[in-house]
Amino acid sequence: MxxxxxxxxxxxxxxxxxxxxxxxxxxxxxxxxxxxxxxxxxxxxxxxxxxxxxxxxxxxxxxxxxxxxxxxxxxxxxxxxxxxxxxxxxxxxxxxxxxxxxxxxxxxxxxxxxxxxxxxxxxxxxxxxxxxxxxxxxxxxxxxxxxxxxxxxxxxxxxxxxIQEALKALSVNIAHHPIGYELLPEKFTLPQIHALYESILGKSLDDRNFSRKLLVNGILIKLKETKKIGAHRSPFLYTFDKEKYDLGLQNGDVLVF
Amino acid sequence: MxxxxxxxxxxxxxxxxxxxxxxxxxxxxxxxxxxxxxxxxxxxxxxxxxxxxxxxxxxxxxxxxxxxxxxxxxxxxxxxxxxxxxxxxxxxxxxxxxxxxxxxxxxxxxxxxxxxxxxxxxxxxxxxxxxxxxxxxxxxxxxxxxxxxxxxxxxxxxxxxxIQEALKALSVNIAHHPIGYELLPEKFTLPQIHALYESILGKSLDDRNFSRKLLVNGILIKLKETKKIGAHRSPFLYTFDKEKYDLGLQNGDVLVF
DNA sequence: TAATATTCCGTTAATTTGACGGAATAAAAA
DNA sequence: TTTTTATTCCGTCAAATTAACGGAATATTA
Structure with missing residues (x-):
C-alpha cells in the first residue's frame, strides 16, 4: 500500500x-x-x-x-x-x-x-x-x-x-423464480438447463420429467436452430418466453423439482 | 422527556x-x-x-x-x-x-x-x-x-x-416450516389451525383437504380430549408431534396449500 | 460400417389434488 | 321434549400430476 x-x-x-x-x-x-x-x-x-x-x-x-x-x-x-x-x-x-x-x-x-x-x-x-x-x-x-x-x-x-447460505436460499427461490434466465446464455439447450438445475439443487433430475415440467408451463420457446456439440446428436436450442417467465413470478405458483 | x-x-x-x-x-x-x-x-x-x-x-x-x-x-x-x-x-x-x-x-x-x-x-x-x-x-x-x-x-x-414484506415472507416460509407451533397454544383444534392458515395465506382452504394434508404428513397428534366451544359439537384437540415437525424442515419437502 | 455418446420422445402405474355431500354433535330456542 | 342452528368431521370419486422406465434417432470418431 x-x-x-x-x-x-x-x-x-x-x-x-x-x-x-x-x-x-x-x-x-x-x-x-x-x-x-x-x-x-x-x-x-x-x-x-x-x-x-x-x-x-x-x-x-x-x-x-x-x-x-x-x-x-x-x-x-x-x-x-x-x-x-x-x-x-x-x-x-x-x-x-x-x-x-x-x-x-x-x-x-x-x-x-x-x-x-x-x-x-x-x-x-x-x-x-x-x-x-x-x-x-x-x-x-x-x-x-x-x-x-x-x-x-x-x-x-x-x-x-x-456462500452455503446463499446457495441454500437460491435452491429455495428456484421454486418461485425461473433462475435460468440470468445464468444461461440467451440461447441454450435442454441438457444445459437440465444440468444447471441439477447443480443448483444438488441432486439428479430425470431428464424426461424435467423437460416436460418446463415445457408444459410454457416458459421455453423451442427454436428451429440446433447447437453443434461435436460427436453427438445436435440438441435444439431454446430461449425463454420473457412474458410468461415474468408472469410466473406473480401468480405465486411453485415449481417443485 | x-x-x-x-x-x-x-x-x-x-x-x-x-x-x-x-x-x-x-x-x-x-x-x-x-x-x-x-x-x-x-x-x-x-x-x-x-x-x-x-x-x-x-x-x-x-x-x-x-x-x-x-x-x-x-x-x-x-x-x-x-x-x-x-x-x-x-x-x-x-x-x-x-x-x-x-x-x-x-x-x-x-x-x-x-x-x-x-x-x-x-x-x-x-x-x-x-x-x-x-x-x-x-x-x-x-x-x-x-x-x-x-x-x-x-x-x-x-x-x-x-409488515407487508414480513407477511409475504411468512406465507412463503409456511411451505417449508409448519408455522402453527409458534402461533397456536399447545393444544388446539383442527378448525383453529385451519383458520390460522387461511389468514396467513389470505385465501380460503377446503377444510377436508386441508386436514387431510396435515394428517397424512403426520405432524399432528390427535388427543382424546375435546374442547368445549359452547353451542356446538366439541372439536377434538390436537398437538404437534415435535419430532416429525422438526424433521419436516430438513428433508426440504414442501407443503403447498 | 460399426461403435459411442448424447438427445429426445412416450407410456403406464401410483399418488396427489380438487371438488363435493351429508351424518354427527352440542347447546339454545321453541 | 323436540326442533333449530351452528359447527365438526369423515369419505368418495374424477382429474391431474408425478415417478419410474426403455428405446429410437442422431452426429461424430474409430
Whole structure:
C-alpha cells in the first residue's frame, strides 16, 4: 500500500456508513458447475466474497449493484438479498488484525482502525452469465477470479458459510423464480438447463420429467436452430418466453423439482 | 422527556452500533385474525414496529431477541430474518426531525442527533402465542399494543411496508416450516389451525383437504380430549408431534396449500 | 460400417389434488 | 321434549400430476 493509497483509505471512511456493509455472492455457471467470483485482498492471505461499504448517498441495493459492476463490468444484474450477518465475533479471524497486516504489508495500521469494527453485512447473491463477466479486482485486492463452488480456497471470516447460505436460499427461490434466465446464455439447450438445475439443487433430475415440467408451463420457446456439440446428436436450442417467465413470478405458483 | 432521560439517551448511543439497527414484526394470532405488536414512541404521533439498536457486544439475533423479550416478556421466541432495509431516504418522514420533535416534547434536540442518521435495519419477524404476551412499552414509548393486521394505525417510515414484506415472507416460509407451533397454544383444534392458515395465506382452504394434508404428513397428534366451544359439537384437540415437525424442515419437502 | 455418446420422445402405474355431500354433535330456542 | 342452528368431521370419486422406465434417432470418431 502506497502512502497516497493509505490516505484515501482513511478519507474514504467518511463517505461510508459505519458498522454495516454489503457482501455479494456472485454466481456464474460454466463447465457444468456453479462458480463463485472471489477476491483476494492484499492485506490478508485469504479470499473473500465480493463486498464493500455503503455510501451515505445510496441504498443497500445500489451499493451491492455498484460493487457488482466494479467486479464484473456488468450493469443491471439480477441481485437478491438472502440474509444479513452480524455478530461481534464475526471479525475474529487470526489473520485479520493490525499486527499481522503490518507484518505482511510493512505498513503501520492502527489497531482500532474502523475496518476492524463490528460490521453487520447484508448478504446478496447475484446471478450472472459466466461468459459475459470480466473479473476485475478492486483497489485493495491483488486478485479476483472464479472458483468452483466445490473447491473453494481458504476464506476469511464466515465467508464460506455465507456462500452455503446463499446457495441454500437460491435452491429455495428456484421454486418461485425461473433462475435460468440470468445464468444461461440467451440461447441454450435442454441438457444445459437440465444440468444447471441439477447443480443448483444438488441432486439428479430425470431428464424426461424435467423437460416436460418446463415445457408444459410454457416458459421455453423451442427454436428451429440446433447447437453443434461435436460427436453427438445436435440438441435444439431454446430461449425463454420473457412474458410468461415474468408472469410466473406473480401468480405465486411453485415449481417443485 | 426529563433531563436525566435525555442524558441517558445520549450516553447510550456509545454502546450501540451506528447506522444499523433491528426491526421486528411481532405477530400473534387471536380472534381468528393475525395481530402485530406495535409501539408508539412519544416523540412522534405515529406507530412503529418494535425495534431497537444493536449493542456492540451482541449479535443481530441477540439484539432482536432482547428487544422482543422487553416487549413481550417471553424468552426463546421463534424469530426469523426476512429482509434488510436501507436507503438514505428511508428516514424522510415529515414528522420525524428535530424541529417537530422539539415542538411536541418541548425539548431541545440537535438536528444532527444520531437518531436521524441513515439506518440500515435488519428485519425479523417473530411468531408468538398471543395469550402469553404481556405487551410492555419501552422507555421512550407511551404505548405498546396489538393491532389487527388489516386495521393498522398511521405508521412511521416504511413500517407498514415492512409488515407487508414480513407477511409475504411468512406465507412463503409456511411451505417449508409448519408455522402453527409458534402461533397456536399447545393444544388446539383442527378448525383453529385451519383458520390460522387461511389468514396467513389470505385465501380460503377446503377444510377436508386441508386436514387431510396435515394428517397424512403426520405432524399432528390427535388427543382424546375435546374442547368445549359452547353451542356446538366439541372439536377434538390436537398437538404437534415435535419430532416429525422438526424433521419436516430438513428433508426440504414442501407443503403447498 | 460399426461403435459411442448424447438427445429426445412416450407410456403406464401410483399418488396427489380438487371438488363435493351429508351424518354427527352440542347447546339454545321453541 | 323436540326442533333449530351452528359447527365438526369423515369419505368418495374424477382429474391431474408425478415417478419410474426403455428405446429410437442422431452426429461424430474409430
Amino acid at each position: 502506497k502512502q497516497t493509497e493509505q490516505q484515501e483509505f482513511y478519507m474514504d471512511a467518511e463517505q461510508f456508513l459505519k458498522n454495516v456493509a454489503v457482501d455479494n455472492v456472485i454466481l456464474g455457471y460454466h463447465d457444468k458447475e456453479l462458480k463463485v467470483l472471489l477476491q483476494k485482498p492484499f492485506i490478508v492471505n485469504k479470499w473473500t466474497i465480493t463486498g464493500g461499504h455503503i455510501r451515505k448517498t445510496e441504498s443497500i441495493e445500489e451499493a451491492a449493484s455498484r460493487i457488482a459492476l466494479e467486479r464484473t463490468g456488468l450493469k443491471d444484474l439480477f441481485l437478491e438479498q438472502f440474509r444479513s450477518f452480524g455478530s461481534p465475533n464475526r471479525a475474529k479471524d487470526e489473520t485479520f488484525n493490525a499486527k499481522s497486516i503490518t507484518e505482511k504489508t510493512g505498513f503501520e495500521i492502527p489497531p482500532d482502525l474502523w475496518i476492524f469494527d463490528y460490521f453487520v453485512t447484508v448478504g446478496f447473491y447475484t446471478l450472472t452469465e459466466f461468459s459475459k463477466v470480466a473479473p476485475t479486482k478492486g483497489a485493495y485486492d491483488d486478485d479476483c477470479q472464479w472458483w468452483p463452488i466445490n473447491e473453494l480456497p481458504p476464506m476469511l471470516f464466515n465467508h464460506e458459510n455465507m | 426529563k433531563q436525566t432521560e435525555q442524558q441517558e439517551f445520549y450516553m447510550d448511543a456509545e454502546q450501540f452500533l451506528k447506522n444499523v439497527a433491528v426491526d421486528n414484526v411481532i405477530l400473534g394470532y387471536h380472534d381468528k385474525e393475525l395481530k402485530v405488536l406495535l409501539q408508539k414512541p412519544f416523540i412522534v404521533n405515529k406507530w412503529t414496529i418494535t425495534g431497537g439498536h444493536i449493542r456492540k457486544t451482541e449479535s443481530i439475533e441477540e439484539a432482536a431477541s432482547r428487544i422482543a423479550l422487553e416487549r413481550t416478556g417471553l424468552k426463546d421466541l421463534f424469530l426469523e430474518q426476512f429482509r434488510s432495509f436501507g436507503s438514505p431516504n428511508r428516514a424522510k418522514d415529515e414528522t420525524f426531525n428535530a424541529k417537530s420533535i422539539t415542538e411536541k416534547t418541548g425539548f431541545e434536540i440537535p438536528p444532527d442527533l444520531w437518531i436521524f442518521d441513515y439506518f440500515v435495519t435488519v428485519g425479523f419477524y417473530t411468531l408468538t402465542e398471543f395469550s402469553k404476551v404481556a405487551p410492555t412499552k419501552g422507555a421512550y414509548d407511551d404505548d405498546c399494543q396489538w393491532w389487527p393486521i388489516n386495521e393498522l394505525p398511521p405508521m412511521l417510515f416504511n413500517h407498514e411496508n415492512m
